[in-house]
Amino acid sequence: MRAFIIGLALLGLSAFGAGHALAETHPATDGPLVIEKQGSFFIGGRERTSTTLGRGGMAAGTITVDQVYVRYQTPPGASARPNIVLIHGCCLTGKTWETTPDGRMGWDEYFARRGFSTYVVDQAWRGRSAADPSAINAVAAGGQSIATLPSVFSASHEFAWVIFRFGPKYGETYPGLKFPMGATGELWKQMVVDSASGLPTPNPTVPALTELTGRIGPSILISHSQSGIYPFQAVAANRRNIAGLISIEPAACPKATADMTPYNTTPILVLFGDNTAASPIWSSIVKDCRAYVDALDAAGGRAKMIVLPEIGITGNSHMLMQDLNNREIADLLVDWIDKAGSLSR
Amino acid sequence: MRAFIIGLALLGLSAFGAGHALAETHPATDGPLVIEKQGSFFIGGRERTSTTLGRGGMAAGTITVDQVYVRYQTPPGASARPNIVLIHGCCLTGKTWETTPDGRMGWDEYFARRGFSTYVVDQAWRGRSAADPSAINAVAAGGQSIATLPSVFSASHEFAWVIFRFGPKYGETYPGLKFPMGATGELWKQMVVDSASGLPTPNPTVPALTELTGRIGPSILISHSQSGIYPFQAVAANRRNIAGLISIEPAACPKATADMTPYNTTPILVLFGDNTAASPIWSSIVKDCRAYVDALDAAGGRAKMIVLPEIGITGNSHMLMQDLNNREIADLLVDWIDKAGSLSR
Numbered sequence A, B: 001m002r003a004f005i006i007g008l009a010l011l012g013l014s015a016f017g018a019g020h021a022l023a024e025t026h027p028a029t030d031g032p033l034v035i036e037k038q039g040s041f042f043i044g045g046r047e048r049t050s051t052t053l054g055r056g057g058m059a060a061g062t063i064t065v066d067q068v069y070v071r072y073q074t075p076p077g078a079s080a081r082p083n084i085v086l087i088h089g090c091c092l093t094g095k096t097w098e099t100t101p102d103g104r105m106g107w108d109e110y111f112a113r114r115g116f117s118t119y120v121v122d123q124a125w126r127g128r129s130a131a132d133p134s135a136i137n138a139v140a141a142g143g144q145s146i147a148t149l150p151s152v153f154s155a156s157h158e159f160a161w162v163i164f165r166f167g168p169k170y171g172e173t174y175p176g177l178k179f180p181m182g183a184t185g186e187l188w189k190q191m192v193v194d195s196a197s198g199l200p201t202p203n204p205t206v207p208a209l210t211e212l213t214g215r216i217g218p219s220i221l222i223s224h225s226q227s228g229i230y231p232f233q234a235v236a237a238n239r240r241n242i243a244g245l246i247s248i249e250p251a252a253c254p255k256a257t258a259d260m261t262p263y264n265t266t267p268i269l270v271l272f273g274d275n276t277a278a279s280p281i282w283s284s285i286v287k288d289c290r291a292y293v294d295a296l297d298a299a300g301g302r303a304k305m306i307v308l309p310e311i312g313i314t315g316n317s318h319m320l321m322q323d324l325n326n327r328e329i330a331d332l333l334v335d336w337i338d339k340a341g342s343l344s345r
Helices: A002-010 A107-113 A134-140 A155-165 A181-189 A205-216 A226-239 A281-299 A326-345 B001-008 B109-112 B135-138 B157-163 B181-188 B207-218 B225-237 B280-298 B328-344
Strands: A034-035 A038-043 A046-050 A061-066 A067-073 A083-087 A118-122 A218-223 A242-248 A265-273 A302-307 B032-033 B037-043 B046-050 B061-067 B070-075 B083-087 B118-122 B220-225 B242-248 B266-273 B302-305
Touching: A038 A083, A061 A218, A061 B157, A061 B181, A067 A107, A083 A107, A083 A205, A083 A226, A107 A226, A107 A326, A107 B280, A118 A205, A118 B070, A118 B266, A134 A265, A181 A242, A181 B061, A181 B207, A205 A218, A205 A226, A218 A226, A226 A242, A226 B157, A242 A326, A242 B220, A265 A326, A302 B220, B032 B109, B037 B207, B046 B280, B070 B109, B070 B207, B083 B109, B083 B207, B083 B225, B109 B328, B157 B181, B181 B225, B207 B220, B207 B225, B220 B225, B220 B328, B225 B242, B242 B328, B266 B328
Parallel strands: A083 A118, A083 A218, A218 A242, A242 A265, A265 A302, B083 B118, B083 B220, B220 B242, B242 B266, B266 B302
Antiparallel strands: A034 B032, A038 A067, A046 A061, A067 A118, B037 B070, B046 B061, B070 B118
């Protein structure tokens, strides 16, 4: 049970009532892609000095940490719509949103093909966003106790199988599951070392999101799992350029007893896949997120919760963006985004 | 001096005679970019079991490590030319080849605009290519001695300044330097923790390169600095789909006394920037690489060495791909690549 609770903390989730009509599937979006502009850059970051950057004569000096890597693509005509910012979850990187494990188009490209400037980040201290080796080298040098070693975690295949809701236990799958189970080997390669539990709250990714939207203008923040709480924290800090939040299977929603004022002008969609009821962790999160959405609604907010099977879409795992119907889900989000403008107030 | 030698080992370099006519600058390559296909995937990787993946109840299980993240873009018509594979150096990731620190187009896009399918990797255990946290957690759990902690290194601004040949010492710049020195803050954000010194030889990136070229077909491998030796090792293991090597400021070339047979049918270009003579590390590497190229030439190989100031191009740093004349350098490489086909035998 403790493992489950920790697992929950590492991930982060929420859901909305029935009755939402499915967006029509968009016309073919294959064939050559035209990109107006693409590139990458960093946001955030702070300088720190250290004497344990390594173990030899180059161990002392200044490095930059806490920055967040961002890669973007802008299709022609995107300036008429909000940007989309994609923020991955635990133990993963921005690769989450790229080509699926079985080789289909990822949401990074699909949203660009649907006309959005699309920004993919690596969370602070993850992937192409630098961590700091100083604490490890300080222990190696003998000057610090092993209690100061950083908290680093990699999710095992076995743990991820259950938390991603491929099945009730490793090796078993839920009936009708839409994850491409023939390609799990490629999914496992996406998983990296996660340092998040040793980082301050809010995670440095949160102020970086504020800096990002300040730089690129009105944006829809799409989080997943562990990163689910970050956009809520960013909105609470500064809602100005946040055109909406889409929280996909968040590991946590704000508490239903919290002050709803920070959230009550921002369109918010909380989305869950299938089989949450079969999972103690996820059923608890769904319940908590529903309570949050209800409380926000009662406070005059603009939140919506969708649990996909409640609107007739079944078989989705925790990794919605990689499931076999990932375009159908993306179309559902685009439909919501296109209406979100009128939800703002 | 020991620091310098370690620095050298962390990087990896070589040089070639004068007389090479500069390629003509290519017509404008700005404006919308048309991409036939883009995406990302992993090559290599092995499963390992561990009981120290974390510190709680989820610490035991299987993870996948040693894989290499690859992101690619294919422009229309690229099948007529070899692919280009871009392999970054010490303490950096594939970001090296993307947008420059001052916001200009990176080589990842420029080579695509010049008509090449372009593949950018993150070395094994770096960036989006997973490392393994087990050794750290094993020490933290008290079961292992601190001597087993992994070797992890971040290059300080001060160290990188000198090794990247911005100037003879931190804060001083060489006259006429072509690196965008107003944007060093953005360069420092590119630098990440490097685990390479604790990995086996060859680095797992090397067999992954063989697997990659086996999958994508004939390719030019463009290395930088630390990764310089990898393509030589890949050619020695299996030259079949390696259409050529471009070794940009390698930290090491093969030894001039080595058997040249593995290298004598592959077109090879070794390229250095300016001010190498002012650097004890780099002047030594340039000398060693020139000896290798001369030995390979004497053995009937197809190697060429260019030290840019010897052909009239001055001011280039170690970070050639980000220098202000990075398109001019790229055009020089395209010119060489277009001739490399006739160099094969």
